Amino acid sequence: MKVVSLLTRMGYLDARRGPGGGIALARPPAEIVIADVVRDMEDDLNLVECFCDDGSCVIKPICELKSALQKALRAYLNTLEQYTLSDLLKPRNQLADVFGITA
Numbered sequence: 001m002k003v004v005s006l007l008t009r010m011g012y013l014d015a016r017r018g019p020g021g022g023i024a025l026a027r028p029p030a031e032i033v034i035a036d037v038v039r040d041m042e043d044d045l046n047l048v049e050c051f052c053d054d055g056s057c058v059i060k061p062i063c064e065l066k067s068a069l070q071k072a073l074r075a076y077l078n079t080l081e082q083y084t085l086s087d088l089l090k091p092r093n094q095l096a097d098v099f100g101i102t103a
Contacts, residue, residue, distance in 0.1 A: 010040050029089055035080035047073060 004023060007013040014026040025032070039045070047069050049055040057063065089095065096102060 006041070012037065012040075025085075029086035030084050032085040033081060034083045034085065034088070035077050037085075038077070038080055045073060045077075 004013060004015055008015045008026075011026050012032060013023055015021075015023045044052075046052050046055075048066070050057045050060050050063065050066050051070075060066070
């Protein structure tokens with residue numbers, strides 16, 4: 001339940017305890033951008049140690065991998081910027097079947 005608590009504190013979910021309680025989205029799915037959720041949920045997006053300010057690597061000054069990974073990370077986040085939760089819920093009936101719930 002730590003994830004639910006975190007998502008609630010971040011304003012993505014509304015969680016209520018007790019009778020009649022439960023978990024619901026705190027805002028419409030069309031307003032929840034997937035890249036924002038990823039950024040908010042990750043402590044950092046340091047793919048490798050050299051991305052960290054205090055990271056140490058002997059080839060850091062001449063490494064080409066770091067710039068390639070930075071470019072890949074930007075592309076990843078830019079792609080996720082184009083999607084909202086609403087987009088991911090489009091196959092609603094099929095998702096309901098998979099999870100065994102009523103759509």
